[in-house]
Amino acid sequence: MSPTDPTPPRSGDDGRGASGGRVLTVSGLRKSFGGNQVLKSIDLAVDQGQVLTLIGPSGSGKTTVLRCLNGLEVPDAGTVAFRGGPTVDFGGQVKRRQLMALRDRSAMVFQHYNLFPHMTVLQNIIEGPVQVQKRPKAEVVHEAEELLARMGLAGKRNDYPAQLSGGQQQRVGIVRALALRPSLLLFDEPTSALDPELVGEVLTAIKELAEEGWTMVMVTHELAFAREVASEVVFMDGGVVVERGHPDVVLRNPRQERTRQFVHRLLNPF
Amino acid sequence: MDVDWGLFWSSLWPITRAGLLGTIPLALISFALGLLIALAVALMRISGNRVLAGAARAYVSVIRGTPLLVQLFVIFYGLPSVGLVIDPWPSAIIAFSLNVGGYAAEVIRASILSVPKGQWEAGHTIGMSRGKTLQRIILPQAARVSVPPLSNTFISLVKDTSLASLILVTELFRKAQEIAAFSQEFMLLYLEAALVYWVFCLVLSSGQSHLERRLGRHVAH
Numbered sequence: 069m070s071p072t073d074p075t076p077p078r079s080g081d082d083g084r085g086a087s088g089g090r091v092l093t094v095s096g097l098r099k100s101f102g103g104n105q106v107l108k109s110i111d112l113a114v115d116q117g118q119v120l121t122l123i124g125p126s127g128s129g130k131t132t133v134l135r136c137l138n139g140l141e142v143p144d145a146g147t148v149a150f151r152g153g154p155t156v157d158f159g160g161q162v163k164r165r166q167l168m169a170l171r172d173r174s175a176m177v178f179q180h181y182n183l184f185p186h187m188t189v190l191q192n193i194i195e196g197p198v199q200v201q202k203r204p205k206a207e208v209v210h211e212a213e214e215l216l217a218r219m220g221l222a223g224k225r226n227d228y229p230a231q232l233s234g235g236q237q238q239r240v241g242i243v244r245a246l247a248l249r250p251s252l253l254l255f256d257e258p259t260s261a262l263d264p265e266l267v268g269e270v271l272t273a274i275k276e277l278a279e280e281g282w283t284m285v286m287v288t289h290e291l292a293f294a295r296e297v298a299s300e301v302v303f304m305d306g307g308v309v310v311e312r313g314h315p316d317v318v319l320r321n322p323r324q325e326r327t328r329q330f331v332h333r334l335l336n337p338f
Numbered sequence: 339m340d341v342d343w344g345l346f347w348s349s350l351w352p353i354t355r356a357g358l359l360g361t362i363p364l365a366l367i368s369f370a371l372g373l374l375i376a377l378a379v380a381l382m383r384i385s386g387n388r389v390l391a392g393a394a395r396a397y398v399s400v401i402r403g404t405p406l407l408v409q410l411f412v413i414f415y416g417l418p419s420v421g422l423v424i425d426p427w428p429s430a431i432i433a434f435s436l437n438v439g440g441y442a443a444e445v446i447r448a449s450i451l452s453v454p455k456g457q458w459e460a461g462h463t464i465g466m467s468r469g470k471t472l473q474r475i476i477l478p479q480a481a482r483v484s485v486p487p488l489s490n491t492f493i494s495l496v497k498d499t500s501l502a503s504l505i506l507v508t509e510l511f512r513k514a515q516e517i518a519a520f521s522q523e524f525m526l527l528y529l530e531a532a533l534v535y536w537v538f539c540l541v542l543s544s545g546q547s548h549l550e551r552r553l554g555r556h557v558a559h
Contacts, residue, residue: 140459182460186478186556196464228556
């Protein structure tokens with residue numbers, strides 16, 4: 069993707085640019101489902117232009133962290149603070165309005181795409197900007213078409229999701245998220261549901277977004293991707309952060325035994 | 339048995355006309371109102387609010403657990419004794435709407451629940467409220483699922499409107515009864531009425547397939 073981007077950022081504070089500064093601060097995040105404590109006090113910080121990847125065994129709580137950031141789950145305790153946006157303290161009573169404000173700052177790309185099957189590709193993308201953000205339709209359509217072209221989906225605007233391959237659907241999912249102009253992109257195992265030969269095209273698209281300076285948090289099992297693209301890798305297990313740091317350290321020379329075992333298992337499945 | 343074809347042809351239009359002016363409008367109006375009731379009841383049931391959900395369940399239970407004819411008689415012949423006199427047409431529309439509401443509520447509830455949870459989440463993540471997600475994302479998908487069962491409800495309703503003849507509404511069957519009583523040709527007239535109902539239902543069924551195709555156009559073939 070070209071570094072000169074025609075899309076004007078919303079209020080000069082969307083997810084791009086390496087100007088630095090903290091975009092997101094999370095502290096003391098806790099969440100239980102029934103008696104099962106899934107998150108036991110998680111702290112995270114994401115700077116502008118950073119790519120943070122969450123890795124860990126299933127059930128470690130990494131997807132729950134992501135869902136809490138997007139207000140899809142309500143944490144039991146902790147604070148989530150976006151720069152220039154809301155600071156939500158989940159220790160007290162949280163109003164629906166606060167959750168909506170939280171969602172406003174980030175956009176989620178789902179493992180199973182979750183495109184709207186009754187809408188065309190273009191309708192999927194412009195739904196949020198037009199219906200929720202109330203931006204002029206002509207402008208949003210123009211922007212959507214540019215994003216589609218850059219994702220290699222130029223001829224697909226009038227197709228329905230069911231007519232697309234998994235990789236194409238996920239790239240539409242990414243464009244739908246981008247069109248919201250979020251401060252932060254959230255990816256929840258974006259390639260886990262894809263056929264192996266389609267994983268590459270989606271990871272390439274995400275890598276290009278990272279190079280363009282989008283700030284993102286991604287839950288993934290693609291260690292090669294994390295090693296190449298991530299600015300920080302956070303390894304979670306049992307609802308706590310076990311280890312975090314530069315991918316070269318966490319993925320090549322982990323300090324913790326649990327991290328070492330996990331990385332080893334992923335690189336040598338049998 | 340000799341068939342009086344002269345009577346058949348001369349009574350065909352009066353019976354069809356009573357169908358077009360009585361049966362069909364009665365069914366259409368009652369179905370439209372019934373769907374509104376059903377949507378409200380379905381939303382009450384899935385609202386998570388115990389009082390609303392309980393009231394909705396009770397309503398569905400009463401409607402489905404009592405005969406339509408009894409409901410019709412309670413409204414038309416029963417209510418006047420507590421001072422509430424309602425004309426035949428409004429009585430019929432109230433009874434049929436409430437009845438459709440009870441049956442269609444379960445269809446709509448099941449259709450809404452059949453839409454994957456990820457669709458709600460996708461709606462929320464693009465900033466939509468629950469109401470907006472329901473309206474823009476969930477209901478259009480639920481509508482497609484609910485067309486075949488709701489078509490059944492509608493076709494049943496078209497035939498059930500013949501019960502309105504018992505509370506003096508001039509519809510298809512009442513017209514046939516009048517002509518039969520006058521001519522004493524019961525077999526002919528009642529078979530003729532059956533034929534006209536059948537043709538009406540054939541036309542409505544073709545409408546159903548058309549609607550299914552339209553709502554299903556996003557499904558890959």
